[in-house]
Amino acid sequence: AAGVIQSPRHLIKEKRETATLKCYPIPRHDTVYWYQQGPGQDPQFLISFYEKMQSDKGSIPDRFSAQQFSDYHSELNMSSLELGDSALYFCASSFGLQKGSSEKLFFGSGTQLSVL
Amino acid sequence: DQQVKQNSPSLSVQEGRISILNCDYTNSMFDYFLWYKKYPAEGPTFLISISSIKDKNEDGRFTVFLNKSAKHLSLHIVPSQPGDSAVYFCAASEANAGNMLTFGGGTRLMVKP
Numbered sequence: 001a002a003g004v005i006q007s008p009r010h011l012i013k014e015k016r017e018t019a020t021l022k023c024y025p026i027p028r029h030d031t032v033y034w035y036q037q038g039p040g041q042d043p044q045f046l047i048s049f050y051e052k053m054q055s056d057k058g059s060i061p062d063r064f065s066a067q068q069f070s071d072y073h074s075e076l077n078m079s080s081l082e083l084g085d086s087a088l089y090f091c092a093s094s095f096g097l098q099k100g101s102s103e104k105l106f107f108g109s110g111t112q113l114s115v116l
Numbered sequence: 117d118q119q120v121k122q123n124s125p126s127l128s129v130q131e132g133r134i135s136i137l138n139c140d141y142t143n144s145m146f147d148y149f150l151w152y153k154k155y156p157a158e159g160p161t162f163l164i165s166i167s168s169i170k171d172k173n174e175d176g177r178f179t180v181f182l183n184k185s186a187k188h189l190s191l192h193i194v195p196s197q198p199g200d201s202a203v204y205f206c207a208a209s210e211a212n213a214g215n216m217l218t219f220g221g222g223t224r225l226m227v228k229p
Contacts, residue, residue, distance in 0.1 A: 004159065031215070033217075035217075035219075041221065042118070042120070042219040042222065043205070044219075045216050045217060045218070090160070105162065105217070106159075107152075107160045109157060109158050109159050
């Protein structure tokens with residue numbers, strides 16, 4: 001079965017550069033979530049989208065922006081990269097926003113971003 | 117401030133024995149709790165969940181216990197198998213917060229044959 005696809009798997013950037021991470025949800029899933037997991041840290045919720053509209057916002061820096069497109073894929077745009085942005089970025093998708101469906105979150109394998 | 121804490125970064129258990137992974141939380145607004153399992157180079161996968169109206173949920177070898185008064189939950193795996201070796205994340209969601217999850221730091225479980 002198709003899973004959540006994230007690209008690229010690995011990305012190396014230098015300070016002050018920009019990066020774009022992509023997430024392709026499971027077919028028919030309309031909700032996308034972005035999480036950031038720094039080295040030795042727990043995953044932190046960044047932002048989510050439902051039906052192409054932002055639904056929740058977490059600890060996403062102002063330097064980052066994200067959107068969900070008409071085909072439901074999402075892109076996380078990161079500008080003025082800092083060393084502290086080095087982390088594993090997970091995308092998850094689900095169908096709908098109904099409470100109690102958290103177990104229906106399917107995670108991608110993540111994009112490992114290294115900022116040098 | 118960490119709202120979900122897993123105080124044991126690692127746990128080693130013999131095959132066939134019980135594995136108990138613990139999780140504490142501080143936010144009394146959390147009403148739904150989940151355990152995710154993560155293998156290296158893969159994203160977390162859902163394992164089991166429990167609503168705050170229950171104190172126990174069982175699914176095969178996996179049982180989650182919730183003690184609301186202590187703001188504590190635990191995951192029991194019995195019998196443990198070598199394939200259970202992975203990082204286990206505890207997560208919680210708050211009422212009216214959709215599916216936004218707050219994760220703990222994870223516990224690495226190693227099941228020895």
